[in-house]
Amino acid sequence: MPRSARTPRAARLAGATAVALAAALALTACGSSGSETAGPAKVVQQKTDSPYEGTVLGKHFDKPDLQLTDTSGQPYDLRQKTGGRTTLLFFGYTSCPDVCPTTMGDIGVAMKKLTPEERQKVDVVFVSTDPQRDTPQVLRAWLDSMGSDFIGLTGDLAKVKTAAKALGILIEDPVTNPDGTVTSTHGAQVLAFLPSDDKAHVLYLSGTEVKTFEHDLPLLARGVAA
Amino acid sequence: MKGTLGFRRTALAGAVLATALGGGAFLVACGAGGQDGGGASAGGAARLSVADSYIPMPPAGGMAAGYLTVRNEGGEDDELVRVSSPGASSVTMHRSTASTMEQVEKLDVPAHGALQLARGGTHLMIMGWQKAPVLGDELELDLTFTRTGTISVKVPVKELTYRPGQQ
Numbered sequence: 001m002p003r004s005a006r007t008p009r010a011a012r013l014a015g016a017t018a019v020a021l022a023a024a025l026a027l028t029a030c031g032s033s034g035s036e037t038a039g040p041a042k043v044v045q046q047k048t049d050s051p052y053e054g055t056v057l058g059k060h061f062d063k064p065d066l067q068l069t070d071t072s073g074q075p076y077d078l079r080q081k082t083g084g085r086t087t088l089l090f091f092g093y094t095s096c097p098d099v100c101p102t103t104m105g106d107i108g109v110a111m112k113k114l115t116p117e118e119r120q121k122v123d124v125v126f127v128s129t130d131p132q133r134d135t136p137q138v139l140r141a142w143l144d145s146m147g148s149d150f151i152g153l154t155g156d157l158a159k160v161k162t163a164a165k166a167l168g169i170l171i172e173d174p175v176t177n178p179d180g181t182v183t184s185t186h187g188a189q190v191l192a193f194l195p196s197d198d199k200a201h202v203l204y205l206s207g208t209e210v211k212t213f214e215h216d217l218p219l220l221a222r223g224v225a226a
Numbered sequence: 227m228k229g230t231l232g233f234r235r236t237a238l239a240g241a242v243l244a245t246a247l248g249g250g251a252f253l254v255a256c257g258a259g260g261q262d263g264g265g266a267s268a269g270g271a272a273r274l275s276v277a278d279s280y281i282p283m284p285p286a287g288g289m290a291a292g293y294l295t296v297r298n299e300g301g302e303d304d305e306l307v308r309v310s311s312p313g314a315s316s317v318t319m320h321r322s323t324a325s326t327m328e329q330v331e332k333l334d335v336p337a338h339g340a341l342q343l344a345r346g347g348t349h350l351m352i353m354g355w356q357k358a359p360v361l362g363d364e365l366e367l368d369l370t371f372t373r374t375g376t377i378s379v380k381v382p383v384k385e386l387t388y389r390p391g392q393q
Contacts, residue, residue, distance in 0.1 A: 097291040097352075098322050101282065102345045105387040138287065145285035145386055170325055177329070179316065181353070185326035206324065207346040210387065 051219055052202050053212045054192065056226045060199035061191065063087065064163035068127070068155035071140035076153055078125065078163075079198070086122045086220045087193040089200075091164050091171060093130035093184040094142040099206050101146070103190060108146035110213035118221035119149075121195070127163070128154040129186040130174045167191060167200065192220050201226035272373045273300035274335060278390040279381040281352065283361055290359065292317070292350035292367065292381060293390075296341040304335040308370040315354025317367065322346055335371065345389075359383045 050056045063079055070076040088107060092100035107124055114122070124147060128134035131154045134142075139152035157173065164171045169187035176182050188206035193199060202216065279294035298304060309317040320327045333348060335341040343349050352365070359365065364380040371377070 094285070094287055095289045096327075097284070097289045098320070098327065098349045099346055101285050101291075101386060105282070109387050141286035143285075145283075172326075179318075181351075183327060187325045206322075210389075 053215045054202040054204045061167045063193050063198045066163040068153040071136045071152040073136045082123045084195050086195050088124045089191045091127045091129050091186045094134050099188045104146045106210040110217045121221045125151045129171050129184045195223045270301040272298050272302045272304035274374050276379045280384045283386045290352040293343045296335050298335045301337050303337050304371045304373045306333040310368050313356050313365045314352050318351045320351050321348045
């Protein structure tokens with residue numbers, strides 16, 4: 001089915017699906033607040049009594065059961081390694097020029113503002129949606145530009161897609177363009193899992209400002225309830 | 227270290243200009259563009275200027291994005307149809323959507339309006355750097371518009387997380 005993504009129309013459709021998905025997610029998030037409804041702007045708003053600036057999720061996704069390879073080439077079990085720890089999860093690929101480095105870079109900036117104690121409690125995990133090109137070495141070199149302690153995972157794309165799907169994140173097979181570049185379709189939201197229950201409680205849509213991450217990361221590090 | 231000469235010279239010239247103008251990509255662009263002249267009679271013609279141009283220092287791999295704003299103070303629409311650079315083998319225009327990005331062939335610069343290339347939206351994708359970019363470098367971008375012709379700008383390489391209007 002992902003083969004069809006090669007045609008522009010299918011790509012556009014996929015984009016539309018993603019928009020719909022993002023909207024659906026935002027709606028899910030809104031469900032938690034259950035407060036007075038209003039225009040579309042309100043839909044993405046977080047629970048008004050939440051200490052977080054990110055979008056507070058109404059549905060608390062489980063941390064995916066995902067076994068891949070980390071940047072040192074070792075097997076990495078996401079649930080096992082990050083269990084009981086604050087975890088930020090993002091799916092993307094290293095030959096992505098715009099959204100991926102922007103998002104990961106902004107998280108890197110916010111992470112550097114934490115105290116060493118806080119930082120030590122947070123795992124930032126980047127899962128590749130283009131594992132064929134994103135080898136452990138490639139991932140490490142790329143992530144080091146944003147955070148030398150960022151965790152990079154790569155491996156079986158089918159597993160990655162399944163894990164992402166369970167989180168409401170759409171991923172398609174990477175497409176090689178006529179000029180040799182690769183485009184990967186991937187939901188670009190960041191999910192934050194709290195240490196208390198290892199479930200996702202806060203969502204950061206693509207385009208989230210760095211000051212939002214700076215505001216929320218200390219809270220996430222301390223495991224403050226959303 | 228051979229093939230770097232062309233880039234170096236460009237970078238140097240850019241540095242001098244940037245220093246002289248105090249980081250005003252806007253003014254650099256103006257000078258290079260030489261608008262007002264351009265197309266038809268002064269009144270209605272597109273009058274373009276480029277502002278806030280920057281390239282975030284690309285993470286390892288050299289896949290970079292370029293961002294800038296093209297203002298049009300004239301009364302005619304224009305469109306950006308091609309971008310090239312003497313310092314990079316490929317510069318293409320792309321638009322990020324919620325979950326992917328697509329290449330675009332042209333971008334409108336509306337009369338009395340602006341074309342904004344910004345993070346998470348429309349951006350330039352820059353590949354094949356002659357010399358791996360470092361902070362403070364400047365890359366010449368030649369922006370070709372249907373009506374106005376080509377405007378050359380020297381675009382500074384900034385920190386990965388730089389945003390215009392901040393240090």
